[in-house]
Amino acid sequence: MANDTSLQSFNKIGVVGMGTMGRGIAQLTAEAGLNVVLFDVHAEATREAVTYISTRWQRQVEKGRMTEDQRQQNGQRLIQATELTDLANCDVVIEAVAEKLALKQSLFRELEGIVGSQTVLATNTSSFSVTEIASACHLPERVIGLHFFNPVPLMKIIEVIPGLRTAADVLARALTLGKMMGHFTAQTTDTPGFLVNHAGRAFSTEALRIIGEGATDPATIDRIMVDQGGFRMGPFMLLDLIGLDVSHAVMESIYQQFYQEPRCRPSPLTRQRLAANLLGRKTHEGFYRYGDSGVEVPPEPAIADAPPRPVWVSQEDLCAALALETLVEKAGWPLEKGATPSEQALCLLTPLGEDATHCAHRQGLNARQCVAIDTFAGLDKRRSLMVTPITDAAVAQAAQALLHHDGTPVSTLNDSTGFVLQRMVACIVNIGAEIAQQRIAAPATIDRAVELGLGYPLGPLRLGDHYGGERVLTILNNLQSATGDPRYRASLWLKRRVMLGVDLTTDEGLNYGEQQ
The missing domain is CATH 3.40.50 (Rossmann fold)
Known part of the structure; x- marks a missing residue:
């Protein structure tokens, strides 16, 4: 595609698929001052999306977060499409249809016969390769990933993922669009899980491994990670919130796409719980029970007094x-x-x-x-x-x-290599270091994306610097020595920076691309 600075301007954005993500993307686009064309194969879904978005804006007006004039202007930017051909004049079309590879490829092939040759086709996929989606297109260089997070207006991050054939000007336009939307644009390579979902593997899988070893229970791990670790939510409360049907599928997918990389290994515990329909909040029972008054957290064990001793x-x-x-x-x-x-x-x-x-x-x-x-x-x-x-x-x-x-408060554990916080933090840091080592994203991008996308107190590399890279490396080496599991092998990124005595955020001066 031509390298034309005029391509940096946007007049109209198309969004296909009016589910939760599509509605959120359309809302964010209109709030950014851009006209947005909404389309769904079910016309009623498009009408419902406009009503849903308008209701949200009305509530913001009532709470004093938006003026009536702003609400009206935003509403005028929402354009309902009845046919896919109504997207013909869009500068960018973002698909947010069901997570099915064949469906996304078919949609893009159809769009190629409708939109202009300079129109960017963006996929909101969270699990498929952008390169593979683009392979079905006549112009794969115009295809890019724009991965938003739910809820879209509140999660201030967009992963921008160029495929192997994506043109440089398409990447530049995608980064500009993300900036216009007011979100942090995390440029990442087209690898399984991209950046955020990849970085999040340690939080859930290591917690499940600790449970599988009989070291303690889910509530204790959650308390430790929140109180000692400073995380907003423990891993098991988070699994219940997301839903095990979603989380298990992501764990399995990333593990298989990385050809059984031990660092991403799932736990058999989730497959069993999935079969039992213990999905979390949506089924009222997961790692916790959920009643009319909310989550039922088991009380902490009482601690008895004891006479002082040496x-x-x-x-x-x-x-x-x-x-x-x-x-x-x-x-x-x-x-x-x-x-x-x-x-x-x-x-x-x-x-x-x-x-x-x-x-x-x-x-x-x-x-x-x-x-x-x-x-x-x-x-x-x-x-x-x-x-x-x-x-x-x-x-x-x-x-x-x-x-x-x-x-x-005191938590008592059965004998466990690395306690809870030590091994959880070490695995989080290690995967973050490996993401940096593979040049999936720049160190600063990794940290900011994880903080925004996963809500960690610090990104993985900054977390390692906070606790000390040498201590993290010691934990990993001892874990691997005790278990013999390659899951705990230390990333070369971590090893080298500890050896050199520099921060884990220290990159190698390579050009990862400008991050916004």
């Missing part, structure tokens, strides 16, 4: 040891300072990517006296402890009472 703290990690010793002193419990603990001592270990058993054995300690404490994110908002398979019950009770002395 406490010995491992000195392997001096910063972690200092934090625990300060806690012990504030609680008023006696602190042992010797190189080895007495037989009566409660022994506190601070493993990084190890389980309590291995940590105790490596230090030559009696595992019956030992509990492991996760100091990875500090000890302020929630404290996680882990027992060995033979930790004495009185020792475990004493550890719980000590950690809870000031009222801070």
Whole structure:
């Protein structure tokens, strides 16, 4: 296609498919000041979409978020089409039809006979290759991915995905359109899951793996990730919100498209729950139950009081040891300072990517006296402890009472390599690093897209810098050593930056394309 700067202007945008995503895209387009032609094979769906969008604008007027004049102007930009040929004069046509490859290819072939040669054909696909969709077209260079997120007006991100044949000026126009819509445009390559869905693999799959190992329950993992990790929502609450029918399909699809990449491996638990129709909120039961009053979260186990006893703290990690010793002193419990603990001592270990058993054995300690404490994110908002398979019950009770002395919530785990937060964060960072290594997107784009698209407190590379790349690498190496699972093999991006002592956000000076 010709490289013409006049192509940067847009007069009319077409949207095909008036489901949830199509309605949202049409609303956003009109709010951006662009005329938008709405079409659906079912004429009633188009009329309902206009009514739905108009109602939303009216509510914004009532809440003072939009003026009456703005509402009327937006409404005048919505153009109902009765035939696909009504899109003939559109500068860009965005398809938001059902997620079926043959349907999308057929639609684009039909559109090629209607629209002009300079019209951009954009797909909102979330799972198919843009290149494969474009392969059915006579002009594949005009096809690009514009992946919006639900709800479209509120999720301030659009993934812009050029296929292998997409022309440079088409990419430029797509980036301009995204900017006009007021959304962050995350340019990414045409790979499975693109950027955001790819980056999100660790959050759910690693949580399911922890459950599968019998380390703890879904509610405990969610509490740890929210309280200790600072995430808006835990992985199991999120799976219930999205619906397991959707989430499981995405997990399976990305895993298979990457030819069984272990980092993206799903869990058999979701297939079983899918068969049982435990989909989440939509079926009123998933990992949680949902009643008339909302989600039913099981109460946290009560923590019983225990008499103070001597406490010995491992000195392997001096910063972690200092934090625990300060806690012990504030609680008023006696602190042992010797190189080895007495037989009566409660022994506190601070493993990084190890389980309590291995940590105790490596230090030559009696595992019956030992509990492991996760100091990875500090000890302020929630404290996680882990027992060995033979930790004495009185020792475990004493550890719980000590950690809870000031009222801070405490989560107790069965022995697990890497606790919960450590391994979850390490896997999130590792997949983000691998996305950067594969040049799927620029480091800054990866972080911003994940923050906007997934709601993480920090993007994966910034998250790694926050906790320390060296500590994340240690966790991954210990996980892989303990399990033998290539799922935990560290990305070369991570290894190299730790070796060089630089931030994980440090790119290699390559041109990834300008990000808006």
